[in-house]
Amino acid sequence: MSVFGQFLRFVTGSVRIVTRGNALYWTWILSLLVMIAIGATAYVHQMQTGLISTSMRDQVSWAFYIGNFTFLVGVAAAAVLLVIPAYVYHWKPIKEVVILGELLAIAAIVMCALFVLVDVGHPDRLQHLMPGIGTLNLPTSLLAWDVVVLNGYLVLNFTIVTYLLFMLVRGKHPNYAIFTPLVLLSIPWAIGIHTVTAFLYNGLAARPFWNSAILAPRFIASALCSGPAVLVVLMQLLRRFTRFEIQDAAIWKVAELMAYAMFLNLFLLGAEVFKEYYSGTEHLIHMQYMFAGVGEHDAIVPFMWTAVACSFISFLLFLVPQTRKNPITLNLGCGLIWLGVYLEKGMGLVIPGMTPDTLGEIYEYQPSRTEWLVAMGIFAVGFLLFTLMVKVATPIMLGEFRVAGDEHAHAPAKPATA
Amino acid sequence: MNAPDTTRRDFLCTLAGCAAALAGACGDVTHTEFFRSHFKELTPEDLDGILKKIERECETKYGKDVDVKNTPAREGVQFAYALDISRCVGCRRCVYACVAENNQSRDPVVQWIRVLEMDKEKGIDFEHANPYYDAETVPRPGHTYLPVACQHCENPPCVKTCPVGATWKEPDGIVVIDYDWCIGCRCCMSACPYGARRFNWKEPSLPADEMNPNLHVLGNRPRPKGVVEKCTWCVHRVRDGRYPACVEVCPVGARKFGNLLDPSSEIRYVLDKKRVFVLKNELATHPRFYYFYGL
Numbered sequence: 001m002s003v004f005g006q007f008l009r010f011v012t013g014s015v016r017i018v019t020r021g022n023a024l025y026w027t028w029i030l031s032l033l034v035m036i037a038i039g040a041t042a043y044v045h046q047m048q049t050g051l052i053s054t055s056m057r058d059q060v061s062w063a064f065y066i067g068n069f070t071f072l073v074g075v076a077a078a079a080v081l082l083v084i085p086a087y088v089y090h091w092k093p094i095k096e097v098v099i100l101g102e103l104l105a106i107a108a109i110v111m112c113a114l115f116v117l118v119d120v121g122h123p124d125r126l127q128h129l130m131p132g133i134g135t136l137n138l139p140t141s142l143l144a145w146d147v148v149v150l151n152g153y154l155v156l157n158f159t160i161v162t163y164l165l166f167m168l169v170r171g172k173h174p175n176y177a178i179f180t181p182l183v184l185l186s187i188p189w190a191i192g193i194h195t196v197t198a199f200l201y202n203g204l205a206a207r208p209f210w211n212s213a214i215l216a217p218r219f220i221a222s223a224l225c226s227g228p229a230v231l232v233v234l235m236q237l238l239r240r241f242t243r244f245e246i247q248d249a250a251i252w253k254v255a256e257l258m259a260y261a262m263f264l265n266l267f268l269l270g271a272e273v274f275k276e277y278y279s280g281t282e283h284l285i286h287m288q289y290m291f292a293g294v295g296e297h298d299a300i301v302p303f304m305w306t307a308v309a310c311s312f313i314s315f316l317l318f319l320v321p322q323t324r325k326n327p328i329t330l331n332l333g334c335g336l337i338w339l340g341v342y343l344e345k346g347m348g349l350v351i352p353g354m355t356p357d358t359l360g361e362i363y364e365y366q367p368s369r370t371e372w373l374v375a376m377g378i379f380a381v382g383f384l385l386f387t388l389m390v391k392v393a394t395p396i397m398l399g400e401f402r403v404a405g406d407e408h409a410h411a412p413a414k415p416a417t418a
Numbered sequence: 419m420n421a422p423d424t425t426r427r428d429f430l431c432t433l434a435g436c437a438a439a440l441a442g443a444c445g446d447v448t449h450t451e452f453f454r455s456h457f458k459e460l461t462p463e464d465l466d467g468i469l470k471k472i473e474r475e476c477e478t479k480y481g482k483d484v485d486v487k488n489t490p491a492r493e494g495v496q497f498a499y500a501l502d503i504s505r506c507v508g509c510r511r512c513v514y515a516c517v518a519e520n521n522q523s524r525d526p527v528v529q530w531i532r533v534l535e536m537d538k539e540k541g542i543d544f545e546h547a548n549p550y551y552d553a554e555t556v557p558r559p560g561h562t563y564l565p566v567a568c569q570h571c572e573n574p575p576c577v578k579t580c581p582v583g584a585t586w587k588e589p590d591g592i593v594v595i596d597y598d599w600c601i602g603c604r605c606c607m608s609a610c611p612y613g614a615r616r617f618n619w620k621e622p623s624l625p626a627d628e629m630n631p632n633l634h635v636l637g638n639r640p641r642p643k644g645v646v647e648k649c650t651w652c653v654h655r656v657r658d659g660r661y662p663a664c665v666e667v668c669p670v671g672a673r674k675f676g677n678l679l680d681p682s683s684e685i686r687y688v689l690d691k692k693r694v695f696v697l698k699n700e701l702a703t704h705p706r707f708y709y710f711y712g713l
Binding site for chain 1: 452453456526532534543544545546547549566575578579580581582583584599600601602603604605607608609610611612613615616617618619620621643644645646701
């Protein structure tokens, strides 16, 4: 069979896999589709009325959408936490789930792109970003850099995963001369996407809350918490619902790494808090708005203390071996980390950075109904994409889905990298 | 434009044809608009077509004869602005004259100038400034007034940050925006330390009888929703040798404007005879907008 023929069978086989499933699977898929439909309706409404249907205004001109974008860049970048130990230190148990990390990265980048898309006033002009037709303002615009690195990261991860799965599905080993350099490239690239996204804020001297040199390290540290939290939960789900064997040791190792990452995250936050409160310059007001409120403006304060509490409790849960190894406290910790980082990035970064505005005015922002619904729709798109990709990848990794003839029946049952 | 470039553009145009069709289906974007070049690369014919199209659209929408100009920067002209804080009484006439002159939206209210009322004892203190004071009762004792609009910086952070180059500094120092190129990402608004930029959160409303028909393509022509706008020092007036509307209307003569390269200009006089300062000096944006205490 030609490679093209095999690829066609790979594609048709994949379609067959995603269209078969039990009641639970279809309930999940249909709920996601309903959420996507609701989100799309809200977005159409936003397109018709303009961004006035969000709560953003001139004073707070970036908010919930861009916060979600930032959070998801972190999730996408966090694939590295699994790739680094797996490929650099040859830790066997972790290698199996690297592919899942990369699938997660793909889904997260797609969500990132959608959050930028819904935030811009003229999505019909995005061709102005395309080299050749438009004018991508390099090297000075950080958003232009972000467009480049995020698209590159998407292509890179998509290539790695498709190549690996297509080789496995034919019962072949990947060509390591091609595969290893690509995987190694994805490590600095992952750090790169989150660094560039941090620089997008960091470079703006007009916003002292963001204009701090530890912003990029803080981004990386929090990403190394939130990304693996998803994967730890996913690994347990796969273990329960498929024949996929994932050792406890792999999960515990990831959880331990998350504890270190969370320590770093909290330490950097503490450094930031110290600097602002001790020096007490006029720049302190943003942090005051975040943690104490300014005058009667304190809508964000409960969220921020929740975030700090979540981060701190999950740090303790993952630090202590007994709670790290207990499935209940482990999953509780994952939930708290996710919530903590989501609040910190989704609301705690963007909104206090813009409140008060550059001329001292306080406009108290809270997401509008449209923003919640559109965001829900985008998350549903990401979860749907991720579900479908995992549904196809799992039987391939387990050796249950092959397109070649019987001569490869005894092909490796696990990813050749395992 | 040279030949290989044209070929490359044509090729990419073909590739993006589907996207164009899709975008065209969503809004009334024509093929020409979709593949338009950046403003600075437009041929004279293309630019002329664009000006004519804006004129046609305005005439249909507002029912009056309009003139859309593209007066370019003149050689030997470097504009600058100075404002005498000790004279300003905070009457906001500049704000309203600007709105009328530059066709800003009435609903939602878009104003390019923000006047801040400040405690005299605190000096220039944005944290305690009040932009919503009652202009009927000014000047209130113990207060000073600080009007702020685009500072037309020498080193504009907004221009640096725009991902598509939709905003730039003209040779005469005016920072402009191409409303047909702006994608509405609002990076420039995050980057501006002076809160000078406004976004059209919904379709701007402008009563036909109040519409100013003397238009500049990079200035006061009516804007669509979803793009950023700001003060252009009345580019449609100043390049014809007139004062910006705010300078003309100011009842106390607090506003001075002119050509830095003209030794007899008012702005030159202020810079030579008065002690001036700029806002947020520490950010090194180097505003072309100076403040001074004339009295």
